Amino acid sequence: MKRSLAILCMLAACLSRAAAEDGRQTRWDVHLNVNDLRALAYDGSRIWIATGGGAVAYHPGSEESTVFHRGRDGLLSDSLSQAVAGPDGRIWFGTERVGISILDPGTGSWEPYTSILRPIPGDRIQRIRLGEDSLLVGTAQGFSIQVKSGGDFRLRFPCQEGIDPCGLPSFDVRDLASDPGGDGIWIATALGVVHRDTIGAGGWTTYADGVANPSATRLARHRGEWIAAFPEGVYVLRGPSGERRWTLLAAGMTSDAAIVDLLSVGDALYAAGGKGVWARVGEAAWSLVGGRSFLARALLRTPDGRLWAAGHDPNEAADGLWRFDPAEAQWRRHAFPGPSARSHYLALAFDPEGRLHATTAKSGQVPMRQSYDRREWSRPINLENWCFDLLFGADGLWMAHCCCGASGCDLRLVQGEQTLVQEPRNLRDLVFDADGNLWAASDNDQEAYAQGVWFRDAQTGEWTPITISTAPPGTMMSNRVRAVLPLGEDLWIGYRERGLHRWNLGPDRKPLSGDDGTWALYSTGSVFARRIISDAVTRLAARGNVVWVGTAAGLSVIDLDTDEIRQVGPGFDRLPMPQVSALLPVADGGAWVATGLQGRGGGITRLAPTETGFSFTTYGPPDLPNPNVETLALDPDGWSVWIGTARGLARLTPTPATGRGADEVVAYPNPFIPGCGEGIRLHGFAGLADGLIVNVSGDVVSRFDRRAAGDAVWDGAGASGERLAPGLYWIRLSTPDGLRSVGVGLGDGPCP
Numbered sequence: 078m079k080r081s082l083a084i085l086c087m088l089a090a091c092l093s094r095a096a097a098e099d100g101r102q103t104r105w106d107v108h109l110n111v112n113d114l115r116a117l118a119y120d121g122s123r124i125w126i127a128t129g130g131g132a133v134a135y136h137p138g139s140e141e142s143t144v145f146h147r148g149r150d151g152l153l154s155d156s157l158s159q160a161v162a163g164p165d166g167r168i169w170f171g172t173e174r175v176g177i178s179i180l181d182p183g184t185g186s187w188e189p190y191t192s193i194l195r196p197i198p199g200d201r202i203q204r205i206r207l208g209e210d211s212l213l214v215g216t217a218q219g220f221s222i223q224v225k226s227g228g229d230f231r232l233r234f235p236c237q238e239g240i241d242p243c244g245l246p247s248f249d250v251r252d253l254a255s256d257p258g259g260d261g262i263w264i265a266t267a268l269g270v271v272h273r274d275t276i277g278a279g280g281w282t283t284y285a286d287g288v289a290n291p292s293a294t295r296l297a298r299h300r301g302e303w304i305a306a307f308p309e310g311v312y313v314l315r316g317p318s319g320e321r322r323w324t325l326l327a328a329g330m331t332s333d334a335a336i337v338d339l340l341s342v343g344d345a346l347y348a349a350g351g352k353g354v355w356a357r358v359g360e361a362a363w364s365l366v367g368g369r370s371f372l373a374r375a376l377l378r379t380p381d382g383r384l385w386a387a388g389h390d391p392n393e394a395a396d397g398l399w400r401f402d403p404a405e406a407q408w409r410r411h412a413f414p415g416p417s418a419r420s421h422y423l424a425l426a427f428d429p430e431g432r433l434h435a436t437t438a439k440s441g442q443v444p445m446r447q448s449y450d451r452r453e454w455s456r457p458i459n460l461e462n463w464c465f466d467l468l469f470g471a472d473g474l475w476m477a478h479c480c481c482g483a484s485g486c487d488l489r490l491v492q493g494e495q496t497l498v499q500e501p502r503n504l505r506d507l508v509f510d511a512d513g514n515l516w517a518a519s520d521n522d523q524e525a526y527a528q529g530v531w532f533r534d535a536q537t538g539e540w541t542p543i544t545i546s547t548a549p550p551g552t553m554m555s556n557r558v559r560a561v562l563p564l565g566e567d568l569w570i571g572y573r574e575r576g577l578h579r580w581n582l583g584p585d586r587k588p589l590s591g592d593d594g595t596w597a598l599y600s601t602g603s604v605f606a607r608r609i610i611s612d613a614v615t616r617l618a619a620r621g622n623v624v625w626v627g628t629a630a631g632l633s634v635i636d637l638d639t640d641e642i643r644q645v646g647p648g649f650d651r652l653p654m655p656q657v658s659a660l661l662p663v664a665d666g667g668a669w670v671a672t673g674l675q676g677r678g679g680g681i682t683r684l685a686p687t688e689t690g691f692s693f694t695t696y697g698p699p700d701l702p703n704p705n706v707e708t709l710a711l712d713p714d715g716w717s718v719w720i721g722t723a724r725g726l727a728r729l730t731p732t733p734a735t736g737r738g739a740d741e742v743v744a745y746p747n748p749f750i751p752g753c754g755e756g757i758r759l760h761g762f763a764g765l766a767d768g769l770i771v772n773v774s775g776d777v778v779s780r781f782d783r784r785a786a787g788d789a790v791w792d793g794a795g796a797s798g799e800r801l802a803p804g805l806y807w808i809r810l811s812t813p814d815g816l817r818s819v820g821v822g823l824g825d826g827p828c829p
Contacts, residue, residue, distance in 0.1 A: 330348075
């Protein structure tokens with residue numbers, strides 16, 4: 078018992094220092110859809126899957142799965158094209174653009190295998206064939222053949238577009254295979270199937286006779302013959318030497334099968350395509366396996382005789398891993414946990430129960446809403462219009478829709494299963510004030526459809542529009558409003574192109590009443606005391622007496638106590654891009670700032686206050702799934718930041734507030750045994766502190782409010798008084814001096 082307590086004590090102390098001193102303690106959790114399956118491999122116990130959102134290891138017996146996403150010293154990309162199990166147990170994942178990542182499952186380590194480091198002709202990997210002593214890699218820029226030598230692969234034959242005069246009809250290599258028992262190579266290219274008898278000698282023989290479109294996608298050796306998939310179907314190469322031609326194996330298969338993968342097992346030939354999986358035994362006609370139509374991209378047969386297919390459905394109803402059950406003659410689908418494939422995030426919000434709600438939208442896709450309870454994602458709910466903001470209140474969930482014409486994109490209130498439509502339209506921003514009144518900002522590319530600012534009285538439920546025509550003459554600059562911020566007696570109005578208004582609402586804090594005060598304009602043309610970095614306001618946020626103004630050209634930070642305005646623009650050691658897309662101020666006087674323009678990158682930057690301004694720490698790929706950040710939300714733990722991007726969602730759990738003074742807070746006794754005293758006390762801070770206790774997974778297990786130094790903050794039990802498992806926990810507290818964090822150990826056994 079004494080030894081375990083000592084270990085807990087040392088670990089708690091080490092974790093406290095590491096969080097303050099070592100940036101590697103920052104934790105990233107990435108959430109991407111992993112049901113867009115592209116390739117399958119089997120290593121004897123697990124099925125390894127290449128998806129459009131990372132790699133998956135699936136155990137058929139237990140149905141347990143592990144997901145791997147892109148990260149530093151890890152998977153090079155989440156967009157995968159190939160999965161191959163090597164003879165040595167390592168798994169090779171081909172990516173769509175950045176080469177190959179090799180996983181050693183035993184150690185969990187990853188090795189990059191790219192055109193910069195290794196002899197492969199390009200990084201757009203389309204096929205990997207791996208043998209005991211050979212490695213064949215087909216890419217969109219050619220292919221390479223490597224052989225084992227001294228424990229590593231050495232280049233034997235290169236064929237790279239623009240460098241090697243290897244005579245291929247097309248360098249777009251879709252598949253390749255060695256001659257059985259020979260020294261030749263077969264290549265399926267975008268302009269036909271070619272063959273060479275001896276590697277490095279002679280020319281290519283092209284086989285295109287018999288097919289209308291020679292663009293081959295797959296090759297297979299079946300019953301001693303070469304089989305290929307072409308746009309019109311599956312063909313076999315037959316005929317005497319010099320007269321060989323492709324013959325369509327058409328009987329039983331529909332002309333729109335769109336075959337993309339072939340699998341030969343004994344006397345059976347399987348083909349996967351847009352209509353499902355087809356089987357042909359011997360010389361019999363094709364039949365649709367299981368009679369089920371779904372888009373199948375890859376095939377696998379495990380040693381137990383099970384047939385597996387990688388599925389993908391743009392509507393998400395038929396994507397995932399499919400297993401054929403011969404006893405019931407039907408397919409069974411397994412979907413992996415994760416968010417929807419419609420992953421262009423626009424809004425994030427937490428409900429009172431701590432569930433995350435998200436909306437996504439992308440051109441050409443149906444917008445949707447989905448929730449996450451930290452265990453699984455709900456089924457997506459399709460929306461009629463794009464939703465740019467979510468806000469939970471006593472009435473339910475408010476959803477701000479934009480950007481339609483005069484008859485669409487209403488504000489919606491979700492109450493249970495019922496959705497109510499409200500009068501305001503084309504909304505981009507929602508916020509409650511201190512009295513529970515709801516404010517909304519309306520914008521549209523066409524001025525006629527923009528509705529300015531809306532105010533909903535919490536007591537009466539009545540809506541008041543504030544527009545050029547309803548506001549006092551000469552006040553409202555435009556009806557195109559991107560953001561609105563009620564703060565005390567003031568309302569801040571951020572215009573799309575006309576700057577920022579500060580409107581004093583008077584003691585009643587309601588608009589268009591008799592005690593309304595002055596309107597003050599902040600713009601690029603204002604006097605120095607009211608000059609902001611750009612008139613194109615994108616976001617507004619506040620904490621304490623500081624207003625954060627996000628614009629298309631950077632950030633303006635207004636200190637209401639001193640009337641000082643700090644301008645923060647883009648730069649190498651500042652913001653990565655000028656346009657601010659989201660703001661999240663924090664207790665230490667800094668903020669998380671998201672920037673980015675579609676197609677031009679960006680990221681999320683932590684601004685931490687210093688004596689002369691701010692320090693800047695920017696995060697981007699590979700930590701972020703995409704550099705274009707659209708929205709931010711603070712986790713209920715009060716610490717982690719959720720980041721919605723143009724392709725995926727991530728949660729960042731940072732180190733304590735730039736480490737400033739993190740080791741000044743001391744927890745005592747540490748470790749602590751529940752029942753041995755009143756609880757854990759904290760020392761090393763002034764004033765009153767609020768805090769959370771979280772486990773190593775980031776789950777909140779308890780809370781405390783307004784505790785002074787020396788007060789007991791935690792008795793070691795869960796929020797409902799339940800007994801918690803011994804181990805390491807974090808106490809995260811917010812003090813007048815900023816955020817603090819300290820690790821504590823929870824022990825068991827008799828009191829010391």
